[in-house]
Amino acid sequence: MLKNNSTILFLLFIIYSSSAQNEGVAPAAGSPLTYYQHIKAILDIHCVVCHRAGQSAPFPLSSYEDVEKRAHFIQMAVESRYMPPWHADPTFRTFHNENRLSDAEIQLITKWIAGGAKKGKPAKKTNPETSGQMTPYTEPDLRLTMQKPFEIPGDNSEQFRIFVIPTNTAEVLYVRGIGFHPGNLRQAHHARLMIDTTNLLRPDDGAVAGDPKTVFTEQEIKMSEEFWHGWVPGNFPIQYPEGFGKQLPKNADIILNMHYSPTPKPESDQSSISLYLCREKPRRFVKTFALGEQWITNQPFVIPENSEIKFYMRSPMLPADLSLATVMPHMHLLGKSFKAYAITPKGDLIPLIHIPVWDFKWQMIYQFENLLKLPKGSVIYAEAVFDNTAANGLNPNFPPKTVTYGWGTKDEMMNLIFEYLDYEEGDDALNLFERN
Ligand code: HEC
Numbered sequence: 151m152l153k154n155n156s157t158i159l160f161l162l163f164i165i166y167s168s169s170a171q172n173e174g175v176a177p178a179a180g181s182p183l184t185y186y187q188h189i190k191a192i193l194d195i196h197c198v199v200c201h202r203a204g205q206s207a208p209f210p211l212s213s214y215e216d217v218e219k220r221a222h223f224i225q226m227a228v229e230s231r232y233m234p235p236w237h238a239d240p241t242f243r244t245f246h247n248e249n250r251l252s253d254a255e256i257q258l259i260t261k262w263i264a265g266g267a268k269k270g271k272p273a274k275k276t277n278p279e280t281s282g283q284m285t286p287y288t289e290p291d292l293r294l295t296m297q298k299p300f301e302i303p304g305d306n307s308e309q310f311r312i313f314v315i316p317t318n319t320a321e322v323l324y325v326r327g328i329g330f331h332p333g334n335l336r337q338a339h340h341a342r343l344m345i346d347t348t349n350l351l352r353p354d355d356g357a358v359a360g361d362p363k364t365v366f367t368e369q370e371i372k373m374s375e376e377f378w379h380g381w382v383p384g385n386f387p388i389q390y391p392e393g394f395g396k397q398l399p400k401n402a403d404i405i406l407n408m409h410y411s412p413t414p415k416p417e418s419d420q421s422s423i424s425l426y427l428c429r430e431k432p433r434r435f436v437k438t439f440a441l442g443e444q445w446i447t448n449q450p451f452v453i454p455e456n457s458e459i460k461f462y463m464r465s466p467m468l469p470a471d472l473s474l475a476t477v478m479p480h481m482h483l484l485g486k487s488f489k490a491y492a493i494t495p496k497g498d499l500i501p502l503i504h505i506p507v508w509d510f511k512w513q514m515i516y517q518f519e520n521l522l523k524l525p526k527g528s529v530i531y532a533e534a535v536f537d538n539t540a541a542n543g544l545n546p547n548f549p550p551k552t553v554t555y556g557w558g559t560k561d562e563m564m565n566l567i568f569e570y571l572d573y574e575e576g577d578d579a580l581n582l583f584e585r586n
Pocket residue numbers: 193196197198199200201206207208220223224227228233234235249251383384385511
């Protein structure tokens with residue numbers, strides 16, 4: 151028994167060390183690059199999370215055949231760094247959920263294609279269906295679904311909608327994990343979940359976000375949580391370690407802000423949310439704060455037609471030590487770049503995030519590598535550039551029109567959203583997202 155085990159371990163060791171040697175390292179001169187020996191491992195890690203059945207990318211990249219027939223397309227996507235989608239500048243700050251190819255990996259893919267995209271032989275039997283997948287999640291404790299399916303019109307319009315999902319809970323829930331499950335992966339562009347405890351927004355279910363006739367806009371309802379969870383293609387459910395959690399007030403409504411991509415034919419969606427509950431009241435709470443347009447120092451937040459303009463934001467002084475878990479900048483189609491940093495009372499600069507080329511499509515939540523301490527008295531600064539000229543290919547107005555604040559896609563926003571905890575000694579060595 152013991153002997154068998156050690157033989158298996160030894161074999162695993164050989165397989166592991168041969169694949170480890172392949173990582174980003176050029177092969178010996180003369181030996182051809184092959185899919186199985188050099189390329190598959192890279193794609194499994196960096197691409198297959200999205201490019202596989204049941205995920206949102208338009209085609210799978212989990213088998214040789216999938217990859218070979220799109221070789222040149224793939225080369226263009228990786229050389230331009232269009233794929234994998236990652237927009238944060240790694241020289242400013244790196245993140246836990248960073249997904250970038252190294253220069254060596256890009257070269258290897260390019261050389262493999264130039265050499266005829268050879269197949270080679272699999273090292274061992276592999277199942278293309280399971281490659282790149284993670285250990286499955288356990289069943290959630292609670293699943294909440296949109297009250298009714300939403301019919302997405304087939305008129306090639308962007309759809310930006312509000313849905314109200316009542317929780318109907320009699321007690322406060324402590325939530326250790328949250329997942330968002332689009333009902334229509336092709337059309338789901340991104341989703342933002344918020345919490346409303348007034349229950350006044352229920353008539354807005356299915357309404358156009360930003361519509362002046364919604365209760366949300368008319369009564370200027372303030373959410374109890376402006377950002378509870380977010381989803382873009384490729385995101386997995388988050389699960390905090392035991393003892394950590396988010397609070398869901400009793401009888402709260404989850405407000406789902408959903409963006410659908412344009413489609414030429416009618417489609418339908420009924421997305422759902424899965425919740426994993428804490429076994430007992432968590433000792434530490436993951437909370438949110440959002441810096442919105444009111445913190446802009448060069449008011450008013452008006453983006454004149456045919457102009458490029460930079461807005462500066464300055465937060466109030468932080469009232470206590472905080473541990474940041476994630477950061478998420480948010481702008482719409484005129485966004486061009488975004489940078490945020492903090493200055494401590496001692497005058498130290500803490501880089502938070504820099505997105506040199508904003509991409510509306512990828513509203514990502516950036517997870518810090520470990521919890522990041524911002525000392526009491528720090529001030530957060532952000533600067534965002536908006537391009538409201540005709541040269542901006544995504545400009546929703548042609549010719550350009552003056553744009554100001556609003557929830558609609560044709561309006562603009564400048565938000566900087568953080569998930570954080572009250573600081574505790576030792577947080578700098580703690581990672582809330584080990585699982586991803
Ligand atoms: C986070 C999810 C995600 C990851 C990771 C990802 N892709 Fe994609 N990919 C997409 C989505 C969604 C699309 C379709 C929308 C688009 O083109 O932006 C796409 C489109 C593409 C396209 C078509 C581009 C075009 O011009 O239409 C190629 C080629 C591609 N991906 C290759 C890759 C490769 C190679 C990797 C890994 C090195 C990768 N992708 C990683 C989600 C992902």
